[in-house]
Structures are given as structure tokens and as C-alpha cells.
Amino acid sequence: MDKKPSVWSSNRFWRRSATWVTGVSAVLLIFLTMDSMSQMTMGTAKDIENKVAKRIPSPVVINYKIDYQLNRKRGHEVPIIGGMDANGNSKYEEKEKFFGRDDYSEKEASELIHKGKLTIQAKNCMDCHTLLGNGAYYAPDLTKAWLDPTWNTLAAAYGGKEYAIAAFLQNPPAMAMHERKMPNLGITKDEAKAVVAYLKFMAAIDTNGFPRNFGKIKGAVDARK
């Protein structure tokens, strides 16, 4: 009988291996968490001024035109803020009036978006909708709702798409455009403006192409008609 000991049946070998894998994985996860934190940190007005791309741009992004274009290298649509340069990156130049203004300061824009967030929470939008993928699947995902081509068709009648969205939010049944009608949640004029600011800001977040196939909606972007 062969008495040669086998490493594979040794407890010590498996214990050392398991300790090593667990230790390395723990360190790796800490590093990856730090990496995610840097990706999730909100940009500042200075970043936009200096044309530094951030996944979550500063709230002052509501002063700019937001578009969504196919990036061939990344293989999905990416937000284009303030016009696109020859390399397919944001130029941060082209402004767009938001409720008649395109000079919101970082503080003003931040407060507006915060109020929008509080309204979205208070009115329980996520009972039906999803935001950045979180919520219920009864009504459309709102991540890129600002870019929905429906608002462009209504923009002329309301003097701008932000006014059209705000009018819809204040009395959705009156502007119902789907079988599943959104109820009137008693959103005030100020709250509606804040919610629209939040939606515009959210459309500028680089979500790695989420929601998938949004770019295929005809007219939503120029990319995939």
C-alpha cells in the first residue's frame, strides 16, 4: 500500500488556501468599493467648467442641453451634455433654457433637485415607476424620461418641454397618453418644477447605457433610428 501522503487530503493545505482566497477577496472588495465611491461622487460646477466628465454631473447640468448618443467604443448610448465634440464627448458649451433661465447657480440647482427628490419620495413615484432601475414595474422607468420624444411633440404648445412635463405632473389624467393612467397626486407648480429638474439631472447621469434599448425609441436619440 502506498503510504505517500497526499496534499489534496491535507486539512492544512485547504485551510491555508481558504484563508488566502478570503483575505485577497476582502482586500479586493475594499479596493472595488473605493473605486465605486469615486465613480459615484457627484461632480461640481468647476468640473463642468473645466469639461471634466463625471458619471454624476453637478446639478448645474440643468442649464445645459442634454442629448443621448451612441458611443461606438462603449457599445451603448451615453449622455452628451452641452453638445458633442468630434470624438463623441460632451462639450459642455450649448446651454438650454430651463423654465426661462440657463444661469442656475450650483446652490440653486442643488436645492431645486433636492426638492424634486423629496417630492418624488413624498408622492411615492416608485410605487409605479422605476428610477435608475429601482421601484415598481407598472409605469415606465423615469431614468431617461427627460429625453422621451413625446415631450418634444408637446413642447411647442407649452412653450418648452419642461413646461409640458410640469403641466402633465400637475394634472396627469388631463393629459393621459396611455391605458395605465397616472393619477392626480396633487403636485403643486413648484413641486412639478423641482421634479422636472430632478428628471433632467437624472437624464445626464452616465448609467452605462441603462435602460437598455432606450436609444432604440424612435426620435429619442439620433443614434439608432
Next chain:
Amino acid sequence: MFEPCTDVVCSFWSILNQGPMTLTITLHTLIVLPMVWIYFDEKKKMERGDIPQE
């Protein structure tokens, strides 16, 4: 061939992640190679009889 930054915000991982192969090589270097070393280390100790019977 070598991109300085492959993610929206530059970081250590965005430099490392040039494609799936770079991450695979890194993880193998970090995890699998040391395990191969552990295997031969244990084998050597066993053959020398350094390990008490459990």
C-alpha cells in the same frame, strides 16, 4: 494598445481594466499563483515530515 483610462472617471481599476484579459491575469496572479505555491510548500513539508498528524 494601452489606454490610460478606460472608465468615465479615472481610477486604478480603470487603468487595470484594459479588457477582460488584464483582469483575468491580475486575479490569477493574486489568487491562483500563490495557491500553487501553497500546494508545493505543503507538499515539501509533508515529505520532510514537518507536519504533525492531525
